[in-house]
Amino acid sequence: MSVDDLIKEGDDVLLYLDLKRSYILKIDAKQQRFHTHKGFIDLSELRGKHYGERIDSSTSFSFYVLKPTIYDYVLRFARHTQILYLKDMSILISHTGIGPGKRVVEAGTGSGALTAMLAYFVRPEGVVYSYEVRQEFLEKATKNLERVHLANYVNFINRDVTEGIEQKEADSVILDLATPWLVIPHAHQALRGGGTFASFSPTIDQVMKSVEALKNEGFVKIETLECIVRRINVEPGKTRPETLMIGHTGYLTFARKVDKEGPTPSQMEKL
Numbered sequence: 001m002s003v004d005d006l007i008k009e010g011d012d013v014l015l016y017l018d019l020k021r022s023y024i025l026k027i028d029a030k031q032q033r034f035h036t037h038k039g040f041i042d043l044s045e046l047r048g049k050h051y052g053e054r055i056d057s058s059t060s061f062s063f064y065v066l067k068p069t070i071y072d073y074v075l076r077f078a079r080h081t082q083i084l085y086l087k088d089m090s091i092l093i094s095h096t097g098i099g100p101g102k103r104v105v106e107a108g109t110g111s112g113a114l115t116a117m118l119a120y121f122v123r124p125e126g127v128v129y130s131y132e133v134r135q136e137f138l139e140k141a142t143k144n145l146e147r148v149h150l151a152n153y154v155n156f157i158n159r160d161v162t163e164g165i166e167q168k169e170a171d172s173v174i175l176d177l178a179t180p181w182l183v184i185p186h187a188h189q190a191l192r193g194g195g196t197f198a199s200f201s202p203t204i205d206q207v208m209k210s211v212e213a214l215k216n217e218g219f220v221k222i223e224t225l226e227c228i229v230r231r232i233n234v235e236p237g238k239t240r241p242e243t244l245m246i247g248h249t250g251y252l253t254f255a256r257k258v259d260k261e262g263p264t265p266s267q268m269e270k271l
Contacts, residue, residue: 005050007065013046014066015055024068024076038063070120073148074113084176084200085249087229089117095254096172096196100126103169105190107131107161107183108176112141118174119145119153128154129170131161165190175199180206180253181213188217191257202250210253219255226251 007013009027016022017038025034027046034041039059046055051067071086084092092114098104102122109115109132118128132138138156145151157166162182165173172195173187180199187197197219201207207224214222226249231242 007046007049007051009047012068013051014068014072015041016064016066017061022072024072070117070148074116077111077113077116077144084114085246086117087227087246088200088249088252089114091225091227091252092174092198092200093117093121095252096174096198098122098172098196100124102126102171103129103167105129105131105165105167105170105173105187106176107165107174109137109141109156110176111137112144114174114176115141115154116145116148116150119150120148123150123153126153129157129167130154131157131159131165133158133160161186170195172196172198178206181209184210184213184217184219188219188257188260193257193259195257197255197257199253200250201253204251207251207253214253214255218258218260220258221256222253223255224251224253 007027011027012024013027014022014024015034017036023034023036025043027043032043034043036057038061039057041055041057041063046065049055049065051065053065054062055065056062074086098118098121100122103126104118104122106115106118106128107130109130115128115130122128130141132141135158138158142151142156145154161177162179165186167190169192170190171192173190175183175187175198177183180201184197191197197214199210201210211222211224228247230245233240233242
């Protein structure tokens with residue numbers, strides 16, 4: 001094992017008990033004990049341990065010390081708005097081709113959950129330009145991004161994105177707004193040739209208006225989908241899907257920018 005795997009002062013750890021109970025903590029000399037319903041954990045015992053090791057609580061329940069992933073952090077973000085589910089974020093990132101070095105415009109920062117995921121994938125050379133009309137949301141999102149050490153890859157912009165997008169030659173524009181169709185003309189101007197567009201909407205009426213606007217602006221490869229994930233309980237002799245699941249969360253609409261010269265997709269459909 002590498003010395004870099006050793007847990008030290010200031011590190012974050014994920015104390016894992018089971019799928020329903022885990023906790024992210026910062027190793028801090030000021031906090032010596034962490035109390036749970038299964039007894040307390042002596043945090044001083046974590047220093048010098050490797051991630052993946054076991055530690056027992058005061059009542060002899062076993063916890064495992066893991067390194068938190070971006071998934072673990074985002075699940076615990078302080079929030080004042082409904083955030084996208086990670087299943088939707090994963091589809092969004094893969095369909096838009098977001099990766100290291102990309103320039104991404106996001107609108108509808110909210111609590112910064114999607115912002116954090118985008119920043120995680122564009123680092124170390126890329127940047128996320130995140131538009132949010134409400135200052136108090138930006139302040140909370142900034143704190144959330146600082147907590148996961150990703151704020152340096154984000155430019156927060158307190159502005160109504162329906163009035164325009166400052167950036168040009170962006171690789172992607174991603175919207176989580178009530179009226180995405182109002183931003184689509186600005187998105188076309190902001191994107192580079194072949195750039196990717198994505199929008200998350202909870203209702204089909206929003207999707208219909210957005211798709212029509214995309215066609216009118218000359219976008220191509222327009223498609224809408226939803227992602228439904230079902231967890232499976234695996235036990236000998238009684239493996240089956242969980243009784244409860246997250247059903248519909250929203251629709252994801254994707255498109256690509258092309259030159260607007262010539263007939264638009266809407267006009268082509270009428271030929």
